[in-house]
Amino acid sequence: MALSLKIEDTVQAGRRAMYGVAKQGPAPVEVPAALGSHATVLRTRRGQALALGPQGDETAFIVRSGVLMLDVTLPDSARQVAALIFPGDLIRTSFAPPCAKATLVAAAAGEVWRMRFSAVETFAASDPDIMRYLNEAVARRIAHQTIHAAMLGRLDSEQRVATLLVEFALRTGRCLPQGVVFDLPASRKDIADFLGLNPDTLSRIMSRFRGASLFSHAGRNKIVVRDFVALAARSPAASSLMALDGAPPGLSIDASA
Amino acid sequence: MALSLKIEDTVQAGRRAMYGVAKQGPAPVEVPAALGSHATVLRTRRGQALALGPQGDETAFIVRSGVLMLDVTLPDSARQVAALIFPGDLIRTSFAPPCAKATLVAAAAGEVWRMRFSAVETFAASDPDIMRYLNEAVARRIAHQTIHAAMLGRLDSEQRVATLLVEFALRTGRCLPQGVVFDLPASRKDIADFLGLNPDTLSRIMSRFRGASLFSHAGRNKIVVRDFVALAARSPAASSLMALDGAPPGLSIDASA
DNA sequence: CGAACAATTGAATCAGGTCAATAGTAGTGG
DNA sequence: CCACTACTATTGACCTGATTCAATTGTTCG
Numbered sequence A, B: 001m002a003l004s005l006k007i008e009d010t011v012q013a014g015r016r017a018m019y020g021v022a023k024q025g026p027a028p029v030e031v032p033a034a035l036g037s038h039a040t041v042l043r044t045r046r047g048q049a050l051a052l053g054p055q056g057d058e059t060a061f062i063v064r065s066g067v068l069m070l071d072v073t074l075p076d077s078a079r080q081v082a083a084l085i086f087p088g089d090l091i092r093t094s095f096a097p098p099c100a101k102a103t104l105v106a107a108a109a110g111e112v113w114r115m116r117f118s119a120v121e122t123f124a125a126s127d128p129d130i131m132r133y134l135n136e137a138v139a140r141r142i143a144h145q146t147i148h149a150a151m152l153g154r155l156d157s158e159q160r161v162a163t164l165l166v167e168f169a170l171r172t173g174r175c176l177p178q179g180v181v182f183d184l185p186a187s188r189k190d191i192a193d194f195l196g197l198n199p200d201t202l203s204r205i206m207s208r209f210r211g212a213s214l215f216s217h218a219g220r221n222k223i224v225v226r227d228f229v230a231l232a233a234r235s236p237a238a239s240s241l242m243a244l245d246g247a248p249p250g251l252s253i254d255a256s257a
Numbered sequence C: 001c002g003a004a005c006a007a008t009t010g011a012a013t014c015a016g017g018t019c020a021a022t023a024g025t026a027g028t029g030g
Numbered sequence D: 001c002c003a004c005t006a007c008t009a010t011t012g013a014c015c016t017g018a019t020t021c022a023a024t025t026g027t028t029c030g
Helices: A002-005 A009-018 A117-126 A130-156 A157-172 A188-195 A199-211 A228-233 A238-245 B001-005 B009-019 B117-126 B128-154 B155-174 B188-196 B199-211 B229-232 B239-244
Strands: A040-044 A059-063 A067-073 A079-085 A091-093 A099-110 A110-116 A174-176 A179-183 A215-216 A222-225 B038-046 B057-074 B079-085 B091-092 B101-116 B174-178 B180-183 B215-217 B222-223
Touching: A009 A130, A059 A067, A059 A117, A067 A110, A067 A188, A067 B128, A079 A130, A079 A188, A079 B128, A091 A130, A091 B199, A099 A110, A110 A117, A117 A130, A117 B117, A117 B128, A130 A157, A130 A238, A130 B057, A130 B117, A130 B128, A130 B155, A130 B239, A157 A179, A157 A188, A157 A199, A157 A222, A157 A228, A157 A238, A188 A199, A199 A215, B057 B117, B057 B188, B079 B128, B079 B188, B091 B128, B101 B117, B117 B128, B128 B239, B155 B180, B155 B188, B155 B199, B155 B222, B155 B229, B155 B239, B188 B199, B199 B215
Parallel strands: none
Antiparallel strands: A040 A110, A059 A091, A059 A110, A067 A079, A067 A099, A174 A179, A179 A222, A215 A222, B038 B101, B057 B079, B057 B091, B057 B101, B174 B180, B180 B222, B215 B222
């Protein structure tokens, strides 16, 4: 996520001047470059499926840019997008449950590193930076999954949608004078499957939010959040997400509130 | 989980003879004993809360016996039990999302090892067994969380309850002639909070299952599953759970079905 | 025994799902 | 550049599964 935010440094500076010092989350441990030299670089297109690989052959995927969805379908059940995987995140074959249809699908075009997990383990043993990255990436993944579980189990549909928008704003948003702008690189169906809603309900709530001027569209999949604070107020997970992912540039929000 | 099952070896053998060879899941990597010598041993009582520790001071907990619940309450939201943590599992401070009320609560009496995570990291760098245990424990945790997400997002209330019963049967069940027996070491409220239901609904479904003779009670919290196959048929996650946790002793069920 | 709490169960309500009709949006080929 | 197709999104009307509320029963423990 740091990537897309850095691009906007100048705009950020402007916003920061307007609103006060940005509260940045703890800088995430960067993906060690050493791993890149041993990985296969994949370029993903929107909608492309990446096989997680057979259970025996443990593979690791590190997202460098773009967004992946971890798609799970239990037998005789509807699809659930179990996780959104953003730049810096790592996932492994065994993160997917066995006996379920599980695939990685690219929501947005981007770059993914693929390597055998045993190789990652070997590097981690000798390089503390890699060990730290590995453990931190995994902890962040579980923390997100935990929030996701709390969302699916306890939030109503409006709160879920607000949470999703906050997540995208934090992870891929750029802060422009009109507000926080980001792509929603997934169909309504995909998003609904992530939120545990059905597409009709999602569409209704998006319309309701648009009616309440929480955001507006700027093109097919482009969203402009005019009042991020109001949006965050609708999501019980907003403060947790801000603490995990860093607050969006140019907004001085106390994540611990 | 291996612990409680092993106790029943003789009974298992009998059942195995009756039903055919038990399909055991892949033997989980054992908790390296070396970790124990550097850990603080905690004995938990039912209902006891263990603080996860402050964010800066990363702590690891390894469950040796009993069951823990990872309890999460997002601000202005209802409680969600984000995970059940069984013997062999490991969890860390940073698995809980920041800015949320998160605690570990013992559902059943048992033993827990506590140690600084930095120590675990150090051991892992020098001992490949510890590294392997660490990575495997974490992968299993995420796989379970993924199933949990699919359950919360896509299963109806009956399927959720069936899934919970299957999980407990696999993890803490003993196979007796009458069926698979296990303790349900949590109140209706706790279980409902894990399943994303409310206690009334849970109670209704338990009654319905009891009426359908899927299980019966043997004391306050003791459950006897008379027909495990019929129960498993009601849970889309059953095969995944069996593959992850191992099938219950004495039942020859193809987890890949 | 009786108080405090946990679980069950019925009746009424409602959030979200389902179904169906409509409108918008690429993409394609003449 | 404009039809034409195939798809995705939106929206309304209706329905259902789960929640809420309340009354009752069962259990634990001083």
